[in-house]
Amino acid sequence: xxxxxxxxxxxxxxxxxxxxxxxxxxxxxxxxxxxxxxxxxxxxxxxxxxxxxxxxxxxxxxxxxxxxxxxxxxxxxxxxxxxxxxxxxxxxxxxxxxxxxxxxxxxxxxxxxxxxxxxxxxxxxxxxxxxxxxxxxxxxxxxxxxxxxxxxxxxxxxxxxxxxxxxxxxxxxxxxxxxxxxxxxxxxxx
Amino acid sequence: xxxxxxxxxxxxxxxxxxxxxxxxxxxxxxxxxxxxxxxxxxxxxxxxxxxxxxxxxxxxxxxxxxxxxxxxxxxxxxxxxxxxxxxxxxxxxxxxxxxxxxxxxxxxxxxxxxxxxxxxxxxxxxxxxxxxxxxxxxxxxxxxxxxxxxxxxxxxxxxxxxxxxxxxxxxxxxxxxxxxxxxxxxxxxx
DNA sequence: GAAAACAGTTGAACAAGTTCAACATGTAAA
DNA sequence: TTTACATGTTGAACTTGTTCAACTGTTTTC
Numbered sequence: 001x002x003x004x005x006x007x008x009x010x011x012x013x014x015x016x017x018x019x020x021x022x023x024x025x026x027x028x029x030x031x032x033x034x035x036x037x038x039x040x041x042x043x044x045x046x047x048x049x050x051x052x053x054x055x056x057x058x059x060x061x062x063x064x065x066x067x068x069x070x071x072x073x074x075x076x077x078x079x080x081x082x083x084x085x086x087x088x089x090x091x092x093x094x095x096x097x098x099x100x101x102x103x104x105x106x107x108x109x110x111x112x113x114x115x116x117x118x119x120x121x122x123x124x125x126x127x128x129x130x131x132x133x134x135x136x137x138x139x140x141x142x143x144x145x146x147x148x149x150x151x152x153x154x155x156x157x158x159x160x161x162x163x164x165x166x167x168x169x170x171x172x173x174x175x176x177x178x179x180x181x182x183x184x185x186x187x188x189x190x
Numbered sequence: 191x192x193x194x195x196x197x198x199x200x201x202x203x204x205x206x207x208x209x210x211x212x213x214x215x216x217x218x219x220x221x222x223x224x225x226x227x228x229x230x231x232x233x234x235x236x237x238x239x240x241x242x243x244x245x246x247x248x249x250x251x252x253x254x255x256x257x258x259x260x261x262x263x264x265x266x267x268x269x270x271x272x273x274x275x276x277x278x279x280x281x282x283x284x285x286x287x288x289x290x291x292x293x294x295x296x297x298x299x300x301x302x303x304x305x306x307x308x309x310x311x312x313x314x315x316x317x318x319x320x321x322x323x324x325x326x327x328x329x330x331x332x333x334x335x336x337x338x339x340x341x342x343x344x345x346x347x348x349x350x351x352x353x354x355x356x357x358x359x360x361x362x363x364x365x366x367x368x369x370x371x372x373x374x375x376x377x378x379x380x
Numbered sequence: 381g382a383a384a385a386c387a388g389t390t391g392a393a394c395a396a397g398t399t400c401a402a403c404a405t406g407t408a409a410a
Numbered sequence: 411t412t413t414a415c416a417t418g419t420t421g422a423a424c425t426t427g428t429t430c431a432a433c434t435g436t437t438t439t440c
Contacts, residue, residue: 120310130320
């Protein structure tokens with residue numbers, strides 16, 4: 001069943017009954033995205049919250065200097081959305097690009113609201129997920145302050161080898177916050 | 191009334207009835223912290239979630255190189271806690287120090303859980319608050335990647351002049367992720 | 381009110397990371 | 411299969427930020 005991964009993901013955080021899970025998952029519809037295609041591009045309003053079933057995405061911003069600055073990668077079993085754009089229905093600054101042929105489950109804003117209203121536990125679920133995400137963003141910022149680019153690079157490829165293997169060095173550099181030329185030099189000297 | 195600020199803060203995000211608000215605020219108890227004293231030090235388990243009524247706090251980590259790395263400042267009308275330590279009852283890495291004589295409202299874990307169970311809207315409240323916080327952490331990371339220390343410094347003192355005025359340059363440097371000697375040079379050259 | 385402790389400044393040498401340009405290599409497309 | 415375009419590598423010069431040490435000025439503290 002295509003919803004198994006989603007069910008497994010949410011029940012890690014909050015327990016739901018079988019019927020609740022059915023209602024929950026029914027509101028998601030699946031979408032396939034070919035490699036290099038975009039699920040969202042900057043300027044659009046993010047009308048969905050997504051869960052990755054297959055493949056991998058790169059979520060990035062193009063900053064004022066024209067650099068592609070990667071916020072995060074969303075592989076299988078990850079969520080992806082632009083919260084700011086989704087919550088406030090304002091144009092997004094984010095781009096979400098498939099790194100390979102991918103499949104996502106999407107829920108739109110109306111259905112998400114319906115879900116919140118129908119099941120208070122869904123509020124709890126996303127409260128917990130958001131708080132967990134907060135912890136990792138805090139850690140990432142501290143790591144950026146505490147470690148050199150070289151240390152961050154080796155930490156990244158060690159912690160996420162399966163994601164790293166799908167990425168070009170340019171994309172990894174965009175995640176680490178360095179230029180790809182410098183990443184090339186890091187790799188040579190080690 | 192001492193709870194007015196808290197009530198105003200939460201009703202910005204979710205509407206509550208008067209009686210709900212009373213039950214809500216009753217579970218908080220106030221605590222005064224003198225300048226330079228700590229609300230939490232690393233190694234302790236964070237047993238509270240706090241809301242600042244008066245004063246200001248600096249929330250920082252001491253990294254492996256011995257540098258004080260500031261995650262954020264919590265002034266009046268801000269929340270502060272170590273989510274990771276609070277949720278999982280594990281020792282905290284964080285230090286929360288009062289920058290001036292301060293007053294906070296605290297709720298402990300049991301009461302917080304009781305609140306979640308009693309009012310599903312409280313789940314919604316903290317879900318929304320967490321999601322808003324997520325957006326600003328994402329922005330902060332991108333800003334750290336996109337801007338020089340000088341740009342970040344002027345952005346900070348412009349955006350938070352009242353907090354900045356309470357801080358030493360060492361503390362500001364710890365927030366920007368640079369050494370205080372370098373901050374001194376930034377200020378001179380401009 | 382003196383001593384100690386801490387915050388801020390400065391300079392010089394250094395390390396980390398960028399920029400730009402040139403070239404090599406791989407890969408998608410016609 | 412060749413063209414075209416992206417990615418990756420390298421070097422040299424440069425900018426940003428660090429380190430350490432010495433000095434000055436301010437607060438605490440006894």
